[in-house]
Every structure is written in C-alpha cells, then in structure tokens.
Amino acid sequence: MNKIKSILIVSLGITIAGLVSCDSGNIRRTPGHIYAPDMTYSRAYDAYTSNPNFADSMTSRPPVAGAIARGHVLPDHLKEGDTMAYKTFTTAVRFSEDDLKxxxxxxxxxxGICHGTNLDGQGPLFASxxxxxxxxxxxxxxxxxxxxxxMYAAAKYGKxxxxxxxxxxDAQQRWMVIAYIKKTQSENGGDPFTLGEATVKADSAKGAMIAKVGK
Ligand code: HEC
Known part of the structure; x- marks a missing residue:
C-alpha cells in the first residue's frame, strides 16, 4: 500500500513539475535553440522584401527585356498597318493533327461566332x-x-x-487557328495545305523544332 502511495506521489510530483516547466507565462526569456538558423532565417532577400541593391528597391525583378519564355515562339516583328509585310509573312512551325484540332x-x-463554325461567314452573331x-x-x-x-495580321491587329x-x-495559338482555316480551305477549293507536319522539309524542320521547344 505504502509503495503504491509513494509511486502516486512521485508521479504527481513529476506531472506538476512538467506542467510548471512548460508554463513560462508567455514571456520567453531565452531565444531557444534553432536547429539550422540558415534555413529558418534566409540569407537571400525574400521576394517581397525591400532590396538595397536596386534603385527601385524591388527584390523580384522583371525578365530581361527581349527574354522569351520557354515554349513561346520568337517575336514576329510585324508592324501594324504594314500590309506589304503581311502578305509575305509566314511561320517555320509545322502543325500536327493535334495542333489542328x-x-x-x-x-x-x-x-466561329462571326465567321461561322463551318467558315462560311454566317456565324450566329452575323446571321441574327x-x-x-x-x-x-x-x-x-x-x-x-x-x-x-x-490572316495572322487580322487575328493580331483586327480588321x-x-x-x-x-x-x-498568343502567337502560337493564332498560328494554330490559321493552320486550321488553311487546312479546311485546302479541302474546299483552296491552295494545297503547306503548314502540316507531313509537309515539313528537312531544312526547315530544325527551325520548327527550336520554335516548338517546351511546347
Ligand atoms: C465580332 C465578329 C468577328 C469575330 C469574333 C472574328 N472576326 Fe474576323 N472578321 C470579321 C469581320 C466583320 C471581317 C471583315 C473585315 C473587313 O474586311 O472589313 C473579318 C475579317 C477577317 C479576316 C480577313 C482579313 C482581311 O484582311 O480581309 C480574317 C483572316 C479573319 N477575320 C480572321 C478571324 C479570326 C482568326 C478570328 C478569331 C480569332 C476572327 N476573325 C474573329 C468579324 C469577326
């Protein structure tokens, strides 16, 4: 009986001691230990913190002017209104069945709302x-x-x-739409379709591959 009593008293004591040691009254007097301070407190500037290294103090920098995001095509250098340039402008990219879809x-x-889903210019907006x-x-x-x-210029600048x-x-999507129009036209009395992957020539294949990287 005595044994049980003393075990109870000791364990009660341990519990109280444990609870007391946990309660620091919400005031930390010591900083505690950090396992890896370099990881807790970044040495790099965080994205939205002020940065003394740049005149505008912004840490997040915009991409360098002229940078092209992976998977995007090169800029087209067309000038709005330069209708002579429109006529000869084209793409080296060749379009697969999936692209046409x-x-x-x-x-x-x-x-389709204007040009009609069967390309006859009788879309519901006009027909109504x-x-x-x-x-x-x-x-x-x-x-x-x-x-x-x-066609590309019409999609880009309007008409x-x-x-x-x-x-x-975006440019790639505009070309996909035009490839689809041209493919459909080729089946309806238009010129032979030349933008398809099957029509690719050995020398232009390389350019097309570069433009399609990451797509
Ligand atoms: C709000 C209606 C409308 C929508 C939507 C529309 N178009 Fe048009 N589009 C027109 C009209 C109207 C014309 C005739 C413009 C003219 O010649 O005066 C036209 C003309 C064109 C032409 C001929 C351009 C030229 O130089 O004669 C092309 C190519 C064309 N559209 C492509 C597209 C493509 C691609 C889309 C979708 C991305 C599209 N359009 C969406 C109304 C529309």
Missing part, C-alpha cells in the same frame, strides 16, 4: 442581324487564297469592324 477548338470559341458587318467567308474565292500572314484577338490568342 486545337486550332479548330480555338476557332470555334473565338472566331446583331452584327451588321459581313465577316470574311473563308470558303469564298476572295479568301481562299489569302496569305497566312494576312475594320473585327477587333484584335492578340489578348485572347
């Missing part, structure tokens, strides 16, 4: 009379032979009543 999808989202200006009928002789550069789609489609 994606072009079709994007066309239906962004262009809500949009007065006739969108290009891509199956019409006037557009069947239009150069890819002119008369048609607005620019530069903010909705």
């Amino acid at each position: 994606e072009g079709h999808r994007l066309f239906n989202i962004y262009c 009379g809500k949009f007065a200006s006739m969108p290009a009928n891509f199956k019409d002789a006037k557009y069947l032979h239009m150069s890819v550069g002119q 008369n009543m048609m607005g620019s789609y530069a903010a909705q489609l």
Whole structure:
C-alpha cells in the first residue's frame, strides 16, 4: 500500500513539475535553440522584401527585356498597318493533327461566332442581324487564297469592324487557328495545305523544332 502511495506521489510530483516547466507565462526569456538558423532565417532577400541593391528597391525583378519564355515562339516583328509585310509573312512551325484540332477548338470559341463554325461567314452573331458587318467567308474565292500572314495580321491587329484577338490568342495559338482555316480551305477549293507536319522539309524542320521547344 505504502509503495503504491509513494509511486502516486512521485508521479504527481513529476506531472506538476512538467506542467510548471512548460508554463513560462508567455514571456520567453531565452531565444531557444534553432536547429539550422540558415534555413529558418534566409540569407537571400525574400521576394517581397525591400532590396538595397536596386534603385527601385524591388527584390523580384522583371525578365530581361527581349527574354522569351520557354515554349513561346520568337517575336514576329510585324508592324501594324504594314500590309506589304503581311502578305509575305509566314511561320517555320509545322502543325500536327493535334495542333489542328486545337486550332479548330480555338476557332470555334473565338472566331466561329462571326465567321461561322463551318467558315462560311454566317456565324450566329452575323446571321441574327446583331452584327451588321459581313465577316470574311473563308470558303469564298476572295479568301481562299489569302496569305497566312494576312490572316495572322487580322487575328493580331483586327480588321475594320473585327477587333484584335492578340489578348485572347498568343502567337502560337493564332498560328494554330490559321493552320486550321488553311487546312479546311485546302479541302474546299483552296491552295494545297503547306503548314502540316507531313509537309515539313528537312531544312526547315530544325527551325520548327527550336520554335516548338517546351511546347
Ligand atoms: C465580332 C465578329 C468577328 C469575330 C469574333 C472574328 N472576326 Fe474576323 N472578321 C470579321 C469581320 C466583320 C471581317 C471583315 C473585315 C473587313 O474586311 O472589313 C473579318 C475579317 C477577317 C479576316 C480577313 C482579313 C482581311 O484582311 O480581309 C480574317 C483572316 C479573319 N477575320 C480572321 C478571324 C479570326 C482568326 C478570328 C478569331 C480569332 C476572327 N476573325 C474573329 C468579324 C469577326
């Protein structure tokens, strides 16, 4: 009995001692130990902290001017309104069946409302009379032979009543949409389709590969 009593008293004592040692009254008098201070307190400047090394004191720097993100195509250097340049402008990229499918999808989202999902210029916005200006009928002789550069410029800068789609489609996506239009035109009396992967020539294959890195 005595043995049990003393065991109880000792364990009670240990518990109280434990509780007391935990309660420091919310005031830390010692800094405690940090296992790896270099990891706890970064020596590098954190993203949003002020940085004395730069005049504007910002730690997060914008990309160097002219830098191209991985997977993005090179800048096109087209100038808005330079219609002579539009005519000869083209791309070295060649488009796979998947790219054409994606072009079709994007066309239906962004262009079909006016140009019609079967490319006849009779999209619901125009056909319903809500949009007065006739969108290009891509199956019409006037557009069947239009150069890819002119189409690219229309998607990038807009044309008369048609607005620019530069903010909705990046360069690669614009080309996918145009490849899809050109492919469909080639099956409807247009010129032979030259932007397909199967039509790639040995010398341009390398350029196309570089432009497609990381895609
Ligand atoms: C709001 C309606 C509308 C939408 C959406 C639209 N277009 Fe158009 N588009 C037009 C009209 C209208 C014209 C005729 C412009 C003219 O010649 O006056 C046109 C003309 C064009 C032309 C011929 C340009 C030229 O130089 O004659 C191309 C190519 C074209 N659009 C491509 C596209 C593509 C690609 C998209 C989708 C990214 C698109 N359009 C979305 C209304 C639209």
